[in-house]
Amino acid sequence: MALEQKIKYEGDCDREFAKWVVSQTGGDNLRHCIQCGVCSATCPLSLYMDYTPRRLINLAREGFKKEVLGSFTIWLCASCYACRVECPKKIHITDIMYLLKRRAIEEGVYPRRFPIPVLAREFARMVFAFGRVNETLLVMDLFLRTNWFRFLSMTGLGLNLMRTGRMSLLPDHIKRRRELRKVLDAIDSDKTEAVS
């Protein structure tokens, strides 16, 4: 087993990342976190996380970029908003998780072959192409990209859905796909203008 540094020095953190986090919408009030841990206590997924939400908030605002963006925590957040409504400092924790997920996808540093970020990316791609999502095709695409074996374990569910008429293998699409693409692309060209 390789030795790993478990305790971090202040010098190990990334100041730029800390600055970036608190400059984003919703990130500005991360400074107000009193580390009470109510978020971790209400979170139904915290028992599977490598860092509980409370710890993740502290790591993020102090600039521990590698730990935060490479964590399972941000991807295990199922957006149930339990932490957000209980937070005594009214921190929008769910939106902070989204913010960190986006940065992790942008930098390509999410855990390898972990299905959730792949699902998010493929979902967005399907929406851009068709305007709607076909659940069956999305799930098939996901498992072929990440875990063949797990795909096989889903055949029982697939057969049940077929039997009850709840599965469609044809991609559904909107009529004015060009209109939707124009809207979405206009957001990107707006961003490019803002940068230049």
Add this chain to the structure above:
Amino acid sequence: MKYLYFPGCSLKGSGKAYEESFLAVAKAVGLEIRELEDWNCCGATAYMSVDETRSYALAGRNLAIAERENLDIIAPCNACYLVLNKTQHALKDDEELRRKVVKALKAGGLDYKGTVRVRHPLDVLINDVGLDKIRALVKKPLKDLKLAAYYGCQMVRPYASFDDQHDPVTMDKLMEAAGAECVPWPLKTRCCGGSLTGTVPEAGLRLAYILLREAKKRGAGAIVTLCPLCQFNLDGYQDQMARKFEKVDFPVVYFTQVLGLALGLSASELGIQRGIIPAGKVLSGAR
């Protein structure tokens, strides 16, 4: 009472029974429903993880199309209901975001002023139709049916616009109006696992299993829910739960199916045969 209906992708696929029962019930209580013209995917939780501004523009296109008709939108799926409402809030609170999104909508020949209201069918049934009218319309009260009313997360969080955030009661009241009894249980708004049941079953399956086990323990005969993903997770993964935990064999139905039966509609027009765990016996034994 006229409304626009935003089905979302699930109600056209695995949640087909929710669409069937919602439309049948709406008709029976006198709501005039028209599907939103050329609606697109709301973005759910996944799109927000990829691009925030684009996700607001994506949801915004639906709001823009709805605004032309000057009617409230009914969104039965909890995720659609939340995403469309969240977009409303974000566009209202953040001027810079609103400018960007409206500019993008204009590039597609659309516009949005911000006047659309996004409603849940439960809200419409309770507050626009009213329990008195529903009670008067009930033809076959579902006596001896015990239910665990499960609201899921995104209907009451983060915005609880028509019910209590910690202990919602509107669905319990509606089910009681249909003649059923709702058992007390504390997991009404606990997460069902969302998409984790499929992507990370080692964590997600347990979340769904806990809900079923507790509902059973409290003496309910079925769980009644109002979200297609909750229904899918609780109903569809019971074979995997049997391998991992224990055999559950517990029906999970939509609140519109239960209400529809009480209103005298047939099981087949309410899509009751679409449950993977058959619900017909529990529901018909209740008459």
